[in-house]
Amino acid sequence: MDGFHPYNIGRLALRAPLLRSCTPAGIMTLLQESGIDIKGKEAVIVGASNIVGRPMALELLLAGATVTVCHRFTRDLAAHVRRAELLVAAAGKPGLIPGAWIREGAVVIDVGINRLPDGRVTGDVDFAGAEQRAAWITPVPGGVGPMTVATLLQNTLIAAEHRMGAPHV
Numbered sequence: 001m002d003g004f005h006p007y008n009i010g011r012l013a014l015r016a017p018l019l020r021s022c023t024p025a026g027i028m029t030l031l032q033e034s035g036i037d038i039k040g041k042e043a044v045i046v047g048a049s050n051i052v053g054r055p056m057a058l059e060l061l062l063a064g065a066t067v068t069v070c071h072r073f074t075r076d077l078a079a080h081v082r083r084a085e086l087l088v089a090a091a092g093k094p095g096l097i098p099g100a101w102i103r104e105g106a107v108v109i110d111v112g113i114n115r116l117p118d119g120r121v122t123g124d125v126d127f128a129g130a131e132q133r134a135a136w137i138t139p140v141p142g143g144v145g146p147m148t149v150a151t152l153l154q155n156t157l158i159a160a161e162h163r164m165g166a167p168h169v
Helices: 006-013 022-033 053-062 077-082 145-163
Strands: 042-046 066-070 086-089 107-110
Touching (some): 022 107, 022 145, 042 053, 042 077, 053 066, 053 086
Parallel strands (some): 042 066, 042 086, 086 107
16 A cells, blocks of 8 residues: 555656555645746655655656655765755655755655654754745644555555456546
8 A cells, every 4th residue: 555565666766656655646746736936946865765756756756757866875965955956855764955045935755754853853854944934844743644645545545446347536
């Protein structure tokens, strides 16, 4: 149901998704429902995991964005982030991206869920600094998480319909 199986990632790469990876698909729904057009946008993903980073790159590529994926070997992460019109932070490192790196007017999607020693949950982006520069930003917690859950439910319904022989719409 989570869309991680190689079959589902392969279908996504071939532009024929069935069960999409929940977090990236949830982010795409969030962007679409918020009226954010990503065609032609410079999109930067920080984090190359099989759970978020790689399927997110495919989703954005298929939606017409120009995509850069940054990972632990990326040189000058700040330069990549500074040019992002759309930033997806999914590295799992609290406060990795300072607000000063955010391009003025950027859309910032923070996927990071990091528990600090004092029990607080924070994202990969310095929210207070980033919200001063971003046109649109998701909070942590409460931003992307609910969209992931909604997509998991949607995938469950699609899988049940598929099993019963109903055509996928």
